[in-house]
Amino acid sequence: MTALVALPVLLPLVAAGLSLAFGRFADIQRALGILVLGAIIADAAYLLYVADLHGPVVLQLGGWPAPLGITLIADRLAALLLLVSAVVTFAVLIYSIGQRITDYGRGTSSTTFHPIYLMLCAGVSLAYLTGDLFNLFVAFEIMLSSSYVLITRRTTAARVRPGMTYTIVSLTSSLLFLTVIALVYAATGTVNLADLARQVNDLPDGLQTSLGLLVMIVFGVKSAMVPLHFWLPDSYPNAPAPITAVFAGLLTKVGIYAMIRTQTLVFEHNATWQLMLGIALITMIVGALGALAQDDLNRMLSFLLVSHIGYMLFGLGVYDIAGLTGVILYVVHHITVQATLFLVSGLITRHTGTVALSGMGGLAKAAPLVSVLFAIPALSLAGIPPFSGFIAKLALLQAGITAGTWTAYVVAGGAVLTSLLTLYAVARVWTRAFWGRVQTPAGDPDPTDELVVGTGTTSPAMMVASGILVAASVMIVVVAGPLAEISGRAAVDLMQDATYRTAVLGGGAGG
Incomplete structure (x- = not known):
């Protein structure tokens, strides 16, 4: 059973190599990717079942015991996010295949996309x-090196600058991360998370605080936390829809996961984390106001992505079981909904031939199915009942009110305001793109621009892939009770980390 923990990392790595070898056989590449990601979904579902029933599943690679060797561990939180992420990567791959067949024909293969995409999936799983x-x-370097290739594929000259911004910021944050690892190792003699949970407590308070803040900054950059978010609204909108969808759905959430894991397991807080609550409020408001100022649909969605990172930081700032339960529910909801919105944005763009809201119109009549595919995740993102966003936001608001501090009350009020601003932003898209008057295209689309290439044409696969993620967001509502219970148990594990430490280090993990 423990070998199953390695499969979500090993399978896509092996498949990436095979996909590169079969680079001239498009159908083999496509089938290989779908089979591998389907297998990861099944594996993640089983790991979640076992972790929830029996506790974390641990694999010590090479038989070397922790903290000396490399440990892979699937606890409730890791397995749940792995499952949700696998569903998203599976749907995005189907969308990508449909888009490529529509634009370039069934026989056209890609020597880069499928291998690099599978590498990205391996990096997400490893994280x-x-x-x-x-x-x-x-894991972050695997994701980032893959994303460098994906974000610059078939790029135009106008998109080189934002691509370079993304690359430079990512490399800078990676250098800072490596520096922090060196400092942590110098202070404790270990990098194993379970072992660090013991060793860091023995450090002077000032050193603990400094290391904790450095780690927060590293993952704050990767999760687009304000004021470290400046790179995201320029970078994500300039990639094709499936690439932006997987980036928005997963990469920032992996940063949030890493922040949650380290700030609960290694750098513990005894009460409400006031600094994080302040950052959460600023992130919500700045992102929402930025979204309202945009005419570019993808930039608007990117600012909304930044804004809703603040909800996850809100739950972490409350720093109790209720708050962390809300965070987990919100991450599950947001991974699905944000990826869906960017996929549907791709469908909208292909029908209208533009990313500018001022140039759109008439989609409610011309593409009614696209209207439905947009409306459900948009209402969910705004927190309108009974969609998944309402359930996740309600859990966070309840946690904030229960915390009983004035800062938590203020941030809870900011969360409500942000929901209203989000609703206004997505309503602008609806009134302009779907209810607005049909606009006359300014000219023929650039045939090298994958944001609008093949304008007016979509494939059933693209619609099905978007529908899969819409159905997944609806399923979150259907299974809200069991999902909330699993999230609650995962939150207990985070706050009471003895189970994690014992699973990794064995019976002598006390202290």
Whole structure:
């Protein structure tokens, strides 16, 4: 059973190599990717079942015991996020395949997309499952090196600058991460997370605080926390829809996961985290106001992505079981909904031939199915009942009110305001793109621009992939009770980390 923990990392790595070898056979590449990601969904579902029933599933690679060796561990939180992420990557791959067949024909293969996409999936899986800081760094580097290629594929000259911004910021944050790992190792003699949970407590308070803040900054950059978010609204909108969808759905959430894991397991807080609550409020408001100022649909969605990172920081700032339960529910909801919105944005763009809201119109009549596919995740993002966003936000608001501090009350009020601003932003899209008057295209689309290439044409696969994620967001509502219970148990694990430490280090993990 423990070998199953390695499969979400090993399978896509092996498949990436095979996909590169079969680079001239498009159908083999496509089938290989779908089979591998389907297998990861099944594996993640089983790991979640076992972790919830029997506790974390641990694999010590090479038989080396922790903290000396490399540990992979699937606890409730890691397995749950792995499952949701696998569903998203599966749906995005189907969308990508449909888009490529529509634009370039069934026989056209890609020597880069499928191998690199599978590498990205391996990096995401490793980030969730790794049990030490250094391999978390490795996971981020796998994701980032893959994303460098994906974000610059078939790029135009106008998109080189934002691509370079993304690359430079990512490399800078990686250098800072590596520096922090060196400092942590110098202070404690270990990078194993379970072992660090013991060792960091023996450090002077000032050193603990400094290391904790450095780690927060590293993952704050990767999760687009304000004021470290400046790179995201320029970078994400300039990639094709499926690439932006997987970036928005997963990469920032992996940063949030890493922040949650380290700030609960390694750098513990005894009460409400006031600094994080302040950052959460600023992130919500700045992102929402930025979204209202945009005419570019993808930039608007990117600012909304930044804004809703603040909800996750809100739950972490409350820093109790209720708050962390809300965070987990919100991450599950947001991974699904944000990826869906960017996929549907791609459908909208292909029908209208533009990313400018002022140039759109008439989609409610011309593409009624696209209207439905947009409306459900948009209402969910705004927190309108009975959709998944309402359930996740309600859990966070209840946690904030229960915390009983004036700062938590203020942030809860900011969360409500942000929901209203989000509703206004998505309503602007609806009134302009769907109810607005049909606009006359300014000219023929650039045939090299994958944001609008093939304008007016979509494939059933693209619609089905978007529908899968819409159905997944609806399913969150259907299984809200069991999902909330699992999230609650995962939150208990985070706050009472003895189970994690014992699973990794064995019976002598006390202290």
